[in-house]
Amino acid sequence: MNIKLYYAPGSCAFAPLVALEEAGLRYSAIKVDFGANEQRSDAFLEINPRGRVPTLQVDGLTITENIAVLTFIANAAPEAHLLPLRDPPRLAEAYERMSWFASGIHVTIAQLWRSGRFTDDADAQQLLQNAAPARLEAAFDEIEERLGSPWILGADYSVVDAYAAVFYRWASGRLAMDVGRYPRWRAHFERLNARPAVQRAIAIEKGEPSKTV
Numbered sequence: 001m002n003i004k005l006y007y008a009p010g011s012c013a014f015a016p017l018v019a020l021e022e023a024g025l026r027y028s029a030i031k032v033d034f035g036a037n038e039q040r041s042d043a044f045l046e047i048n049p050r051g052r053v054p055t056l057q058v059d060g061l062t063i064t065e066n067i068a069v070l071t072f073i074a075n076a077a078p079e080a081h082l083l084p085l086r087d088p089p090r091l092a093e094a095y096e097r098m099s100w101f102a103s104g105i106h107v108t109i110a111q112l113w114r115s116g117r118f119t120d121d122a123d124a125q126q127l128l129q130n131a132a133p134a135r136l137e138a139a140f141d142e143i144e145e146r147l148g149s150p151w152i153l154g155a156d157y158s159v160v161d162a163y164a165a166v167f168y169r170w171a172s173g174r175l176a177m178d179v180g181r182y183p184r185w186r187a188h189f190e191r192l193n194a195r196p197a198v199q200r201a202i203a204i205e206k207g208e209p210s211k212t213v
């Protein structure tokens with residue numbers, strides 16, 4: 001299999017970058033430079049007309065949207081147990097969390113950082129931005145309350161944990177939120193960060209080469 005992951009450092013593509021490292025699949029990580037607006041370049045729009053990461057290419061098939069990308073990776077390396085593929089109730093729980101991350105929390109982040117996606121009206125954009133922080137706080141409170149132990153789904157680590165880390169990084173970084181109010185989530189993030197695959201994903205974001213095909 002020829003796998004290429006298009007990612008941007010610090011973006012939500014961190015989750016599939018971690019998943020690929022956990023899976024032990026051979027792949028190429030290709031950086032899309034958001035600073036240079038490369039996601040809007042003709043070359044990248046030809047790959048993903050939505051101009052977003054993560055974008056995965058597998059033998060010429062293009063897979064976009066985090067949930068689809070993470071699902072592909074988990075299925076491509078079932079021995080890595082990155083999703084509870086044979087446990088329907090637990091799998092439903094995994095998809096409930098990931099869907100909420102993608103269509104709830106991530107969209108609220110976009111309301112704050114990319115309000116132009118929702119309306120061209122500058123005043124309406126400001127209103128969207130003003131409303132976002134309280135909604136994010138409520139969502140992150142919910143993450144804190146619903147965390148399993150040691151991992152989100154309980155005993156077994158999964159791609160859901162890596163996906164949650166995307167939001168923790170934003171909360172503690174660009175959003176400059178007081179993550180002290182999320183002690184369980186912080187402990188979860190530190191546990192995740194200690195995994196060798198996560199450290200490798202961080203190194204790739206910093207420019208170290210991935211396992212290339």
Ligand SMILES: N[C@@H](CCC(=O)N[C@@H](CS)C(=O)NCC(=O)O)C(=O)O
Nearest residue numbers: 011012039051052053054065066102
């Ligand atoms: N619904 C998509 C969202 C992907 C998305 O918005 N990715 C951001 C990075 S976190 C992006 O590529 N932004 C580029 C842009 O908006 O120009 C998913 O879940 O994968």
